[in-house]
Amino acid sequence: MNLHLYDTATRSTRAFRPREEGIASLYVCGATVQGVPHIGHVRSGLNFDVLRRWLDHQGLDTRLVRNVTDIDDKILEKAADAGRPWWEWAATHERAFEYAYDALGCLPPSVLPRATGHVTQMIELMQRLIERGHAYAAGGDVYFSVGTFAESYGALSGQKLDDVQQGESAATGKRDPRDFTMWKTAKPGEPSWPTPWGQGRPGWHLECSAMATYYLGSEFDIHGGGLDLVFPHHENERAQSHAAGDEFARYWMHNAWVTMSGEKMSKSLGNVVAIPAMLERVRAVELRYYLITPHYRSTIEYSEESLEDAVTAYKRIESFVHRVTQRAGSCEPGEVTAEFRVALDDDLGTPQAVAAVHNVVKEGNAALDRGDDLAAREAASAVRAMMGVLGLDPLAPQWAERSGGDDAARRALSELVEDLLEQRRKARADKDFATADAVRDRLQASGIAVEDTPDGPLWTVKDG
DSSP: OOOEEEETTTTEEEEOOOSBTTEEEEEEOOOBOSSOOBHHHHHHHHHHHHHHHHHHHTTOEEEEEEOBBOOOHHHHHHHHHHTOOHHHHHHHHHHHHHHHHHHTTOOOOSBOOBGGGOHHHHHHHHHHHHHTTSEEEETTEEEEOGGGGTTTTTTTTOOOGGGOOOOOOOOTTOSSTTOEEEEEEOOTTSOOBOOTTOSEEEOHHHHHHHHHHHHHOSEEEEEEEEGGGIIIIIHHHHHHHHHTTOOEEEEEEEEOOEEETTEEOOGGGTOOOBHHHHHHHSOHHHHHHHHHSSOTTSOEEOOHHHHHHHHHHHHHHHHHHHHHHHHHOOOOOOOOOHHHHHHHHBTSOHHHHHHHHHHHHHHHHHHHHTTOHHHHHHHHHHHHHHHHHTTOOTTOHHHHTOOOHHHHHHHHHHHHHHHHHHHHHHHHHTTOHHHHHHHHHHHHHTTEEEEEETTEEEEEEOOO
16 A cells, blocks of 8 residues: 555654554544534535545455544533534434535545443543543543643644643633633533532543544554644543553544635634535536545635636536546446555545546547547446546536436436437537538527537536
8 A cells, every 4th residue: 555644743744554454433523513504614524535535446454443522611601502412403403414424425434423322431531531530520621631641732733831721711620721621610501511520521531542542552553633723622632541541543634714804704704605505506426526636734715706617617527427437338437547546645635636536537539539439438437437536526426426416407407418429429420510500500509608618618507
């Protein structure tokens, strides 16, 4: 295996070597289910879905854990503001997130654990830390003592111990303001669970350490999440896990943000693009293409123009595959190209991988134009294989199965248009330009715009 991944902890690109031969273990911080997901929320799930698919493609048994934070200050606040039970609010928005992941073609995780289902493991972890002198209870709260782990704390995020600020509200029981809360004592009207230190509920950082090690063991391969989680969440996960005696993650990977006007997309800023609204405007497969084509460590600055460019680019690939199947019959996925493999092995280089796909599309369209159906079919097979790794294969069942009325109509229209474009291609090859122009005029009169590109003809439905 030649895969190399950027490790946040070492700030270097390292060769990926699974802890256990033939198995890749991956924990991804999932959603805090406080509201409707936007494209910034789902980017992480998509990026790590591509990694999981690439690991699978290379023959590894990939075990992916993606958690759900279903108990949190924000969930409680928003549920209370809406006058709804906290558990119902969390469950409603968990379903919204899972719908978004599924709609965008994410493979289901091996397990989808909820924080509220793992309080036993959290209590056990806190007991281990207290016994080792790295945590303490005060007034029903339990805190991690950062000073007892000073030699290693801050290694992941680059924080200096003297400058650490946990971003927590003032707590009277803390021995040191740099300490962070693992367990919160019960408050009136809030959910709580019994512990040796009294009734309470989990802190955010505690849950992921408990769930990751419960499902993947005390040492596992990759811990992933968004860049905003490096500090304090992942720094604190790493500290409490190591302090408890667990080796924890061997590699730390973080995807960058989706921004608008230079600011991280977040509900608090009001600059959100919700998934349900986005799927009213573009197809799910097109939105997936838009979100995974940039490198996972590069910020995506959202704009209507960049989204439209991505939709157009995906349609070029899709149109080529349909042209081949229309003219040369069905083609099964084949092998990825060397260019594609090198790109993904280099820290999941999706921009270069997608460029490799477009190169093959261009060659395949040229083969179609010169009447070489065999070469075109081979190109389409390679395209399907590469797009399959990216979760974007136009002929994959994951897209075809979502065949509502609109999708069925779109596929029927696609078949008719591709047939007419094939007639136009043959007419142009025979220098029968009158017939070729007549076909184009017929398409335009029906509201179909045709653009001749170096990668072959691209058609779109005209607005209005």
